[in-house]
Amino acid sequence: MTRLPSSTPTLSAKGTRLNRRGLETREHVLRVALRCLASGDPDAVSANLVAREAGVTWGTVQHQFGDVDGLWAAVLGYVADHRGPGLTTLPDVGDLETRVRGVLEVMWQSLELPGQLALYHLRLSLPRNREDLEEQFPQTAKAIAYWDAEWTAMCEQAFADLQVDPEKVAKVRHLLPGAIRGLHNEQHLSSYTDANAGREGLAEALTAYLGAS
Structure with a gap:
């Protein structure tokens, strides 16, 4: 699977080698x-x-990332490089129901993380x-395609x-991001929806669906 460019490259967008200060600026x-x-x-x-919040000029952003497309693509790469181990794999042991519930739990917990x-x-x-x-946004589009390819591989595994x-x-792979985010968002609204009951129902429905011959 194609990997995202490293969030700590040795060269700037202008092709010049980044020294320690340049790498620190990029990280910042x-x-x-x-x-x-x-x-x-x-x-x-x-x-x-x-740029304003970081206290750098637009010229510095251009030097480091090229343009806004390069910046957003680098953000996607940065998040990928700094995920915890629990977000790079999905549960792949136990019976079907155990794995379904494990996948839902990983996704639910990840939604509160700054990167997500x-x-x-x-x-x-x-x-x-x-x-x-x-x-x-061609660079950003490639980065998003990477995330989708990785999500596909994780679900299959x-x-x-x-x-x-x-x-x-x-089909479940396409369903889950929207379903989990919808339930997660609902709990932050003035709602009578029980998000926990919704997750329970989703787990039971997916287990039955995937387990049916």
Whole structure:
């Protein structure tokens, strides 16, 4: 599977070798970008704001990342490089129900992490149409495609030895991000929905669906 470019490259976007100070500046800008995006403020998805909050010039951002597309792609790479081990694999031991519940738990817990919040708010601001995304933000589009490819591989690995219908696994893979995020968002609203009951129902339904011959 194609990997994202490292969030700590040896060369700047301009092709010059980054010294220790340059690497420290890059790390600082990415940390600030992550914090801004994770805040959820609609105005935070701005490369100019990130530069101001980081105390650097736009020229520094250009030197490090090239443009806003390069910055957002680097943020995606930074999050990928700094995930905990629990977010790079899904449970792949136990019976079907145990694995389904394990997958749901991993996804639920990840939604509160700054990196996942940042990616969510960033993607909300990007073009919805894939062709527009790839035309306007080609580097970011490649980074998002990497995340999707990794998610696909993780789901397939989680159920690989259970002889589950791969077409059903693929459908569940497409369903889960929206289903889990919807339940997670619902618990923060003035709602009578019981998110825990919803997760329980989702676990039972997915176990029955994947286990059916």
